Amino acid sequence: MKKGTLIIGGLLLLAIIIFMKYRSNYNEANRYQKQVEEAWGKVQSSYQRRADLVPQLVATVKGAAANEKEILTQVTQARAGIVNAKTPEDMEVMGKKINTAINLAFEAYPQIRSTENFQELQTQLEGTENRINYARDQYNEAVKVYNEHITGFLNEMLLNKTRFPVKESFQAAAGAEKAPKVEF
Numbered sequence: 001m002k003k004g005t006l007i008i009g010g011l012l013l014l015a016i017i018i019f020m021k022y023r024s025n026y027n028e029a030n031r032y033q034k035q036v037e038e039a040w041g042k043v044q045s046s047y048q049r050r051a052d053l054v055p056q057l058v059a060t061v062k063g064a065a066a067n068e069k070e071i072l073t074q075v076t077q078a079r080a081g082i083v084n085a086k087t088p089e090d091m092e093v094m095g096k097k098i099n100t101a102i103n104l105a106f107e108a109y110p111q112i113r114s115t116e117n118f119q120e121l122q123t124q125l126e127g128t129e130n131r132i133n134y135a136r137d138q139y140n141e142a143v144k145v146y147n148e149h150i151t152g153f154l155n156e157m158l159l160n161k162t163r164f165p166v167k168e169s170f171q172a173a174a175g176a177e178k179a180p181k182v183e184f
Helices: 002-083 088-108 114-150 153-158
Strands: none
Touching (some): 002 114, 114 153
């Protein structure tokens, strides 16, 4: 009897150990899967940030550049008019126009800043793309950890492949190795 009890006890202990290991591996696979989903959500969030931010930045820079162009055109035309003036009266009238144009230009837009706006746009674009790249890298790392776990020796046999499928790392789109064109 003692031998039979020991065998049954040993088998029961082995069953409990296997169940605990399976439960632990299942819970760990579930946790890794959630981390992959969270990492992909961060990639999507970064994409949305870019989709929201870049058009607004480009529109702002375009608007500022157009405003500066208009002001500079007015000032340049006013200055050209004084050079072409033939009489003292023409010069006096043109001088007043230049002063008015310059005063309006500085009142409407006190400092020409197109170059700074374009530099800020470049900085924002770079920062946005860096965020996206970081999020993709984090996603790929989460996928690696998850895939290593579910394809391990024991987990490969025990875990349900439908519930825990192998995940694909982020792959660049065809042609992504070519730099995109940015038009203003």
